[in-house]
Amino acid sequence: MSSSVAVLGGGISGLSAAYYLSKTSPQTKVLLIEGSKRVGGWIRSQRVSPGFHSSTPTEPNDPNNVLFEVGPRSLRPVGPGGAAILSMSNELNLQNQTIFVSKSDPSAKNRYIYYKDQINTLPSSLSSLLLKQPPVFKSVLKSILTEPLVPASTSDDESLYSFVARRFNEHVALNLVGAITHGIYAGDAKQLSVRSTMRILYDAEKRSGSVVRGLFEKSLPLSAAEQSMVDELQDGGNITKETSVFGFKEGTETLTHQLKKYLNEQSNVTIITEKQVKKLEKKDDKMKIYADNSSVQVDHVISTLPSKNLDGLLHNPLPNLSFNPSVNVAVINFAYDNISLKFNGFGFLTPHPDSPYKLPVPGTLGVVFDSNAMHGQEKDKKLVKLTVMMGGHMWDKAFGGASVNQVDPQIVYEKAREALAAYLGLFETPKYSMVNVLPECIPQYLVGHENRLSQLHQSMAQKYGHLLSVSGASYLGVSVPDCVKNSRLLVQDLVDTGALGSREIVITGLNRVAQ
Template structure:
């Protein structure tokens, strides 16, 4: 089977950009690459904006990256190759933003156990629900496992292996921060994959954590990738051993902008915005119809949301499950205050569990941006910056009708919440309100099995003409999206005769 030489990539978010970047760097120079983006900008949900005469930086999408894991190493390698290291802003593991994490429950800010033994004991003793979790942690190794690749909701898994309150309070808060989702609907296998794998392999989460090492669940491809990256980035990775979070001087969008600028300098790459794909036709080649013209390719890589891909296929029944999982919308309200020390606590921020009573505005959490990334504004440490996140799965009923609260209402609700939760009665100097519509895919129970069926359907119906990448499949973080796009490209460029779909992981596991 001949390797494709003419690629069209659909979608110019971080997944599409990363796919184009890896192809442009590692495919033969004769490879043609066209990237089509439907909107007027690249970067997708990554949006960093400076506002007002003081040029305060607001993040309306992802705001920090983690250097952990294979995905973290892959992104750092990309950062290094794009010459972005002089712009890095890192937060070390001993910083308050890392050590101090909070939740709001039931009617106050609660500090979660951290790295300090003394502060962790104090936090546990002062909060009854944390105290009640200790016996369930001690007895977890003795609970009979459910094996045979059984999937269930996160709530069912955590309640079965630990207790209900751990799921309802701690885990649901964490899920609000990552997926803005409902802990009683999301799949344990596809969200907290490590916990799922620990039970499958060791029969217990706690036993598995004690017995396994970092490489226990890595594929051979992951190990090979890590070795190459570690060899090429020794100095940077050594510096980042004590780093927990990082961003860039001008925000996360500096990463996507650097990829775009790099791609513009490559002769075999074309980038086009304002090209909304309306349909695909598969024959000897693939025809891509957009509002601006018709393009042809040997192979199409869709980095679109799976539901968007579903609507442009010539036959809707050829690929199953593309429109099964919904995506949630999140309201992002950025606020900057002209005073540097108005927060009652220092830390990254706080999340709000699903079980917290009296949450009428459906707040998911509040990020203390001026603590999390204090050096992105000039002069630094002069302002207090906060981001309020609302909606997510709570918005599901109004998302279908597109009946979201107005910007004025969202702003007023945010100010009211900050008064109630943090005692902030000042008027913000600057603010920015946006609703990120359908921004985070929700991996409902059975997601892995559906991906397996989708993988074989692509192989059967669109052999060597279509593959997929993006947040709809193997993870929603920036690290996940970059890593999976990199793997897709490396699978294309390997000498293997296998058809590449982007979902090969289902054959490995």
């Protein structure tokens, strides 16, 4: 007997869920509902003409124009998530569009942190760690040597800052981990959960009593489902071993474009855009979806919407969906045809704002050196592309308290120009530039996140049974590979034992947290 599933949200998580449903359960009718005009969510790639663009234009993709990324620009092929997204890319026949960046590439080896009024090159080898320590690495080596002597904590969770300051020192917590947190979450290391954002550190201490010892010991085994994703790529050579990051000649949106194309070709999949879901209600053994002036009943709903948005739709409410905030990020793209960049690396990040060395332009998260980080996207090899990221948890510091809807793109552009002048000594006028302000684009997993997810799982199972599950960046990882992996695991569980299979187990998408 065929069943029906509605997938809410057309970002990478929703597209992935629909994709895996269409492949593993072709008899299931899949309805994907997206509120905006396009699918892809925060993934957006666009070639733009010379001049200043106050938002992403909709002009045709002329290969002579420059390629700018609004959202994610490179993907890491590590672990189950990396394996899943590489397998998906290959299944979608994107091999000829894929760019692999080797681990030996300067952009993979050279990473920077702005500290003490200069850009510091992070050590990339043991010899550079011992012989060429930049100012930002002061006291780091000593803290690594003494860390195994620090007693392990019995705490269930704590902030990233608290964990690293306790096991290493405050300098490492503010200036190294604070900077890394800016790069991944645009977030505050003093607020984010170590257990949910840098699980490798948390697990190392719990397993070995020391991060340093734990990282040298064998890590926890993958689940059978995660291991199968990694095993799929074993016949594909040493791609994951040799590759630092990968991307696409026409940008990350190549992936979501191809997913949409594939789904549109499937007879059991329907994609609806510009349809706002207003309410979800349990009706007997169905879920009723009210969208604008119409409604539909389905056997199961997969919500990949931000958890806060889902919270506003449920007739029978669930706990913790609106607990975590999400941050706003301003993304400012630049391309120059008349400069040379003296740094040959991926880009630089900035320390936590509580670092004793203050930033010359407050609210700067970091700058990506795009033309170094992803070769092969431009006809003009001399173009230097940069992306400035501003705001995040420092939004008010960056833009003086102006709300995300009020900030003037011209002011954002000028702030970013000011940042490039202060950090890189770059005063030239760019040939191409584009501003995008992304509201509430990265969820912040606050301390206690995993326990709250466990409570959410229990309540969802009790109130909605086999009718509702969740995936997406609000829950178990914010990266694109995480989102693809989690949607794949969810669909696999639903088909095998959940709402679409034997119904032996209630599948919420959060079952692994509750175990």
